[in-house]
Amino acid sequence: FLMIRLPPRSTLDRSSAASDVYKRQIISSTKSHIHGLIASYSKMTLAEAYRITALIESEGAGLSKLDLSGNAFGDEGTSKIILAMNKYCYLTCLNLSYNGIGLEGCKIIAAALGKNVSLTKLNISGNGIGDEGGALIGATLKTNVSLLVLQMWS
Secondary structure, three states, X not given: OOEEEOOOHHHHHHOHHHHHHHHHHHHHOOOOOOOEEEOOOOOOOHXXXXXXXXXXXXXXXXXXXXXXXXXXXXXXXXXXXXXXXXXXXXXXXXXXXXXXXXXXXXXXXXXXXXXXXXXXXXXXXXXXXXXXXXXXXXXXXXXXXXOOEEEOOO
C-alpha cells in the first residue's frame, strides 16, 4: 500500500522550485502502484490537473483515495479528473473542495455520480456550484447507490 502526501502549503510556499520538484516527482511517479494521493493546497493549476489525469489513467484500479482540495483546477481540470476517474479507476474517496468548480464542473460531477459505483465519499465544498448545481447533485443521489458521505457547503 503506497500513499503519497505532499508537504504542507507553508513548506511549499517557501520555495517555488522545491514545490515544482515535488509536483513533478509525485505526478510522474508511476513505478509503484499508488493507492492514494494527497495534494491539498499544493498550488496545482490546470496543467497539473492534466498530469493527475495521466496518473489516474496509469494507476487504474489501484488508486482509491485522491485529495486535491484547495488547488485551482476550475471546471476544465475537474472535468478531466472526473472523466478519468470514472473510466480508469475505482476511487472510494475524492476531495475536490475549494477548486473553483462552477456549474459546468458540477454538471460533469453529477453525470459521473449517476454512473459511478465505487465512490463512497465526495467533498466538493467551497466551490461556486450554487443552487442549480446542488439540485443536480441532489437529483443524482436518487440513483447513486455507493455514495455514503457528501460534503457540499459553500
